[in-house]
Amino acid sequence: MLWKFSNRAMALKSSAIREILKITEQPDVISFAGGLPSPNTFPVTEIKNAFNHIIAADEMTGALQYGPTEGYAPLRIWLAQYLSRRDHTNINPNQILIVTGSQQALDLIGKALIDKGSKVLVETPTYLGGLQSFTQYEPEYISLESDEQGIIPDVLDDNIAAKANFMYVIPNFQNPTGRRLPLARRQQLAKKAIANNLTLVEDDPYGELDYQGHRLPSLYTLAPENTIYLGSFSKILAPGLRLGYIVANEELINKLVQLKQAADLHTPSLTQRIAYHVIKDGFLETHIPKIRDLYRHRCQTMLNALQRYMPTTVTWNKPEGGMFIWIELPKNINATELLSEAIQHKVAFVPGETFFANTIHTNCMRLAFVTVPEEKIEQGVSILAQLITKWSDALEQSPTMI
Amino acid sequence: MLWKFSNRAMALKSSAIREILKITEQPDVISFAGGLPSPNTFPVTEIKNAFNHIIAADEMTGALQYGPTEGYAPLRIWLAQYLSRRDHTNINPNQILIVTGSQQALDLIGKALIDKGSKVLVETPTYLGGLQSFTQYEPEYISLESDEQGIIPDVLDDNIAAKANFMYVIPNFQNPTGRRLPLARRQQLAKKAIANNLTLVEDDPYGELDYQGHRLPSLYTLAPENTIYLGSFSKILAPGLRLGYIVANEELINKLVQLKQAADLHTPSLTQRIAYHVIKDGFLETHIPKIRDLYRHRCQTMLNALQRYMPTTVTWNKPEGGMFIWIELPKNINATELLSEAIQHKVAFVPGETFFANTIHTNCMRLAFVTVPEEKIEQGVSILAQLITKWSDALEQSPTMI
Numbered sequence: 033m034l035w036k037f038s039n040r041a042m043a044l045k046s047s048a049i050r051e052i053l054k055i056t057e058q059p060d061v062i063s064f065a066g067g068l069p070s071p072n073t074f075p076v077t078e079i080k081n082a083f084n085h086i087i088a089a090d091e092m093t094g095a096l097q098y099g100p101t102e103g104y105a106p107l108r109i110w111l112a113q114y115l116s117r118r119d120h121t122n123i124n125p126n127q128i129l130i131v132t133g134s135q136q137a138l139d140l141i142g143k144a145l146i147d148k149g150s151k152v153l154v155e156t157p158t159y160l161g162g163l164q165s166f167t168q169y170e171p172e173y174i175s176l177e178s179d180e181q182g183i184i185p186d187v188l189d190d191n192i193a194a195k196a197n198f199m200y201v202i203p204n205f206q207n208p209t210g211r212r213l214p215l216a217r218r219q220q221l222a223k224k225a226i227a228n229n230l231t232l233v234e235d236d237p238y239g240e241l242d243y244q245g246h247r248l249p250s251l252y253t254l255a256p257e258n259t260i261y262l263g264s265f266s267k268i269l270a271p272g273l274r275l276g277y278i279v280a281n282e283e284l285i286n287k288l289v290q291l292k293q294a295a296d297l298h299t300p301s302l303t304q305r306i307a308y309h310v311i312k313d314g315f316l317e318t319h320i321p322k323i324r325d326l327y328r329h330r331c332q333t334m335l336n337a338l339q340r341y342m343p344t345t346v347t348w349n350k351p352e353g354g355m356f357i358w359i360e361l362p363k364n365i366n367a368t369e370l371l372s373e374a375i376q377h378k379v380a381f382v383p384g385e386t387f388f389a390n391t392i393h394t395n396c397m398r399l400a401f402v403t404v405p406e407e408k409i410e411q412g413v414s415i416l417a418q419l420i421t422k423w424s425d426a427l428e429q430s431p432t433m434i
Numbered sequence: 435m436l437w438k439f440s441n442r443a444m445a446l447k448s449s450a451i452r453e454i455l456k457i458t459e460q461p462d463v464i465s466f467a468g469g470l471p472s473p474n475t476f477p478v479t480e481i482k483n484a485f486n487h488i489i490a491a492d493e494m495t496g497a498l499q500y501g502p503t504e505g506y507a508p509l510r511i512w513l514a515q516y517l518s519r520r521d522h523t524n525i526n527p528n529q530i531l532i533v534t535g536s537q538q539a540l541d542l543i544g545k546a547l548i549d550k551g552s553k554v555l556v557e558t559p560t561y562l563g564g565l566q567s568f569t570q571y572e573p574e575y576i577s578l579e580s581d582e583q584g585i586i587p588d589v590l591d592d593n594i595a596a597k598a599n600f601m602y603v604i605p606n607f608q609n610p611t612g613r614r615l616p617l618a619r620r621q622q623l624a625k626k627a628i629a630n631n632l633t634l635v636e637d638d639p640y641g642e643l644d645y646q647g648h649r650l651p652s653l654y655t656l657a658p659e660n661t662i663y664l665g666s667f668s669k670i671l672a673p674g675l676r677l678g679y680i681v682a683n684e685e686l687i688n689k690l691v692q693l694k695q696a697a698d699l700h701t702p703s704l705t706q707r708i709a710y711h712v713i714k715d716g717f718l719e720t721h722i723p724k725i726r727d728l729y730r731h732r733c734q735t736m737l738n739a740l741q742r743y744m745p746t747t748v749t750w751n752k753p754e755g756g757m758f759i760w761i762e763l764p765k766n767i768n769a770t771e772l773l774s775e776a777i778q779h780k781v782a783f784v785p786g787e788t789f790f791a792n793t794i795h796t797n798c799m800r801l802a803f804v805t806v807p808e809e810k811i812e813q814g815v816s817i818l819a820q821l822i823t824k825w826s827d828a829l830e831q832s833p834t835m836i
Contacts, residue, residue, distance in 0.1 A: 033683060035633065035686055076489070096481070096673070097471075098674065133699055135699045144439060147440045161696070165697070167696075273702055294563070295541045300675055303702050
């Protein structure tokens with residue numbers, strides 16, 4: 033059969049990295065690759081209680097029937113109250129759309145805001161999943177100058193800001209770099225967005241994972257009319273539920289509701305109700321600090337191991353929250369090639385090159401420290417460090433390879 | 435804020451019918467509108483047992499963690515065996531992609547196979563949700579000549595077949611008409627598809643709801659290389675789980691997997707595992723006959739009521755399965771206008787006009803007979819019949835309106 037694929041489908045390439053990473057599902061591999069939350073944080077007992085409550089309260093018919101595209105109303109009301117309180121703002125439930133994981137939010141936003149050639153501003157580097165969603169609608173990416181604190185609003189040209197369909201930004205503990213945008217830059221960015229009628233797509237799956245519990249104001253609170261805020265339950269409850277949400281003004285939400293109806297009618301009714309019953313009475317207030325403690329500890333374990341084992345030519349950031357450390361290798365080490373050998377030594381990571389929209393840097397890697405227990409973190413980093421040392425030495429001694 | 439909407443988003447109109455139908459959620463309305471399965475068919479006890487099994491067997495971590503985009507492997511293996519046995523064919527698990535309801539299948543197929551201006555062949559009328567998904571990728575629709583048995587393959591021009599990116603067809607108890615495509619036409623259509631390298635998108639959510647248990651061969655079995663088969667658990671388990679699946683050759687499935695990864699990463703792990711544990715030991719073999727019995731009975735109740743109450747100028751089909759009856763009113767009655775008055779009398783239906791891709795017929799309506807208990811079916815049809823009689827009389831006496 034000769035399928036008549038669309039241009040966007042023909043442009044899809046099967047990813048070599050994706051194929052390599054399939055190996056990491058084997059249990060004997062120490063994988064720093066997937067951004068998989070620690071299963072220790074999954075609230076199994078609370079989910080069981082929520083399910084039993086739904087049965088006992090005779091809510092199962094509602095949980096199994098078709099539901100509204102906008103989402104389960106009590107969950108939207110709860111979120112509006114929770115976010116308004118947390119962020120000292122005023123959000124109403126009609127501004128909230130429940131989605132099937134925040135990956136779906138990225139797809140719906142691409143559908144709503146991108147035509148072929150539309151200009152989309154992204155961080156350097158940026159989240160691979162965002163690029164995957166947006167690329168299907170054929171934008172032109174503009175990678176913004178960024179440093180270890182995130183994008184630099186000062187150097188963003190007003191003409192470029194005014195012409196862009198939106199800017200995609202992850203201010204808190206960014207995927208892949210783990211960096212957090214400082215308050216002053218948030219304020220500059222919000223100001224620039226308002227001045228140039230620029231839409232900010234603020235993706236915030238990691239915002240609650242601040243190790244000190246010290247939350248910086250969201251872009252949404254600084255420029256509410258310009259910002260589309262994306263939240264997720266994947267990192268604070270469980271990713272297998274596939275539950276996220278979008279907050280924006282009602283005009284935009286109404287468009288996204290129509291697009292979501294065509295995409296999957298609605299997010300599963302059962303998982304929405306389970307999440308609602310788990311969180312409605314303050315569960316997150318005690319649960320989130322436990323996740324922060326675990327991840328802070330694992331982060332410190334990895335930082336200690338990096339300090340102990342890595343050669344001095346390797347550098348990395350020190351995250352204040354989230355799930356990732358970003359490593360820069362000597363310029364002549366290609367992280368994708370390194371991965372092939374690391375896999376043979378049963379250690380995995382994600383090479384940095386997939387996270388760049390324009391100019392690609394090949395000497396970077398993303399390490400997730402949340403999935404693997406402490407003793408394995410130490411062991412995995414030690415193996416990686418030995419390989420990198422070996423490669424560095426070999427490259428020094430072989431001038432033709434430089 | 436001036437959102438920079440894409441062309442596809444700007445083309446979306448808020449649907450007047452959708453607004454009217456929101457009223458039908460009130461409990462005192464007799465609604466024949468939504469195609470909502472009867473809650474009596476939801477396997478609540480089995481779902482509870484499946485959930486408890488997942489807890490007891492320590493499978494909850496897997497049910498709450500990120501999972502493969504392709505779907506939960508045991509469910510794919512089970513489906514491959516079930517479908518191979520049911521349809522006397524040979525499907526392997528790599529040919530199966532689990533989706534978040536078969537509405538998502540329609541969206542992914544639109545993404546994979548439609549560029550702006552691509553020709554998509556559809557039945558007259560066809561499923562509204564299919565049109566909603568495909569339209570976002572800006573195809574040119576060609577509505578095929580159809581009669582009370584479905585599309586007429588004989589009159590389909592070979593040039594048109596050869597140029598089309600695909601044909602969208604619902605052979606079993608079609609939404610909205612309830613009609614079933616006869617065996618001879620299926621064979622003709624398969625032959626024509628093979629001869630013209632035409633892709634058939636076979637949407638089959640209602641195939642199991644055959645009142646006599648007499649299944650006709652699917653297009654997939656007649657032209658497996660040409661056909662993308664869409665199945666759903668919404669009508670045989672519960673729609674709130676949002677579980678469907680796609681069967682096709684592996685080349686196509688691989689493309690759809692990449693597109694699904696960008697759309698929502700994967701279908702929720704928990705709902706997939708619940709469905710698997712409910713069905714894996716033969717549950718459907720006893721459950722589906724019960725659904726058929728209930729729906730056959732409700733269908734007959736509605737047919738009897740139509741026969742008893744409707745004026746002779748109104749015609750309808752007699753479904754052999756599924757959930758819908760399609761009504762043709764006298765030509766000068768506009769069903770959308772009729773709906774506005776029917777709602778005031780607490781009865782709802784879906785006007786037929788939304789189901790046409792090209793030339794619109796305004797004197798049709800779709801009645802779903804599965805949601806409402808028998809006594810309400812009789813009452814609702816009686817109210818509708820009185821209104822239609824009143825409108826017919828008024829139109830006869832008012833020649834200026836003809």
